Amino acid sequence: MALVSSVLDLIGNTPLVEVSELSPNPAVRILVKLEGQNPGGSVKDRIALAMVEEAEKEGQLAPGATLVEPSSGNTGIGLALVCRVKGYHLKVVLPANVSEERRQLLRAFGAEIIESPGAEGSNGAVRLANRIHEEHPEWVYLYQYANQANPKAHYEGTGPEIWRDCPEVTHFVAGLGTSGTLLGVGRFLKERNPKVQVWAVEPPAGEMVDGLRNLDDGYIPPIFLELGGPELLDRKTMIGPRQSIEWTRRLADVGIFAGISTGAALAGAARCAEQIDEGTIVIVSADGGWKYLSTGAWTDDLDVVVERARQTIYF
Ligand SMILES: Cc1ncc(COP(=O)(O)O)c(C=O)c1O
CATH class of the missing domain: 3.40.50.1100 (Rossmann fold)
Incomplete structure (x- = not known):
């Protein structure tokens, strides 16, 4: 795609990159879909x-x-x-x-x-x-947590792109925020191959990983229940802020500058890789690292970064 008539035409069709050198199991491949490449910088x-x-x-x-x-x-x-x-x-x-x-x-x-x-x-x-x-009922309220167009965008876009680029996918692992990504992609992949496993990555209750939520923290997105989230998810796995930052740093080792929820997703994928004999895991990198630079996530002492991230919402 060399010439487009609007920047909106550049949304989607993001690249999938192999990072299997970060997999703890040599028989399990890990691939990352780089959503930070969208024009606004995120999924x-x-x-x-x-x-x-x-x-x-x-x-x-x-x-x-x-x-x-x-x-x-x-x-x-x-x-x-x-x-x-x-x-x-x-x-x-x-x-x-x-x-x-x-x-x-x-x-x-x-x-x-x-x-x-x-x-x-x-x-x-x-x-x-x-x-x-x-x-102000005259103002339009799209409300991503209850808007069916949210999971639909992933069912019609992100999911088919993953299937096109990696039909051998066995596991899909992504962070849970509104749950739109997991629901849309998960449903699409399971319709193509019912054996695909869908894993959600959540922070522990009461802790923050920017962009992610724990469903036990008091709010369950309406789309999650309406679209059968509890039945669709095969596993939920907890990843805390410290581990998320550690894995965000590891991504830099392979040249990927990603946001902290990508570290959480990768940590979830690594846990998954340790528990299966073989397979191909696809994860979503929701955004690039730019908006998190002031956390010091890549450069400062881990304890300091975790504390800083507790006080300021970076997502
Ligand atoms: C940085 C980041 N990671 C992960 C997510 C989770 O995506 P979703 O809302 O589709 O569950 C979001 C969005 O909430 C996000 O912005």
Whole structure:
């Protein structure tokens, strides 16, 4: 694809890279899908475009419409990009303790920021956005946690791309945030080959890995239940912040500069590789490392980085 008419045409079709040298089991291959290559820098460009296009199709978005969305990072950035290109106004509700890189990126694309209490984390942003939506029903509320276009974007895009590039896949391992990636890709791959195993990576309850959530922490995304998440997932595996950062560093050894949830997914894949005799694991790298530079994740003492990540939301 040499020439495209819009940057939106560059969303999707991301590369799959083999990193089997990081596998603890020589009979198990590991491949990483690099979603950081999307124009807004993350996997969320896919769902941002899909949700906006679905709302357009349903006649919800008049020219110049205003949208409101809770997001501490990637979805907000993806939506800000898509809205800017298409001429919509975006208000993003995000916790006050989100890193400065995030705010600046959102502002670069012209989004307005509404702050929710930092101590309440992303659940607090969701609560405030719900309230704002009740007060302003005229603003379009796409709400990624309950929007079917989210898993659909992965069912129609990410999943078929993985199958096209790696039909020998035996395991799919990804972080769980809204659960859109796991549901959409997992369903697609299982329809093609029911033997494919789907593993979700969660942080331990009460701990943070940016972009990921533990379903026991008090909020289960409606799409997860509506689309049969509990039956679709074969395993859930817990990966904490420290291990996520260690594996994010290992990715740099093979030249991949990825965000911290990619380290979590890779740690999950390594655990999976240790437990099977042979196979091919595909993981999703949700974003690149750029937005996490101020964590010091690659360079500083691990304990210091873990503590820093506790205080500031980097995703
Ligand atoms: C950095 C990062 N990793 C992982 C995820 C999880 O993806 P999903 O929301 O599709 O479950 C997200 C999104 O929430 C994310 O931005």
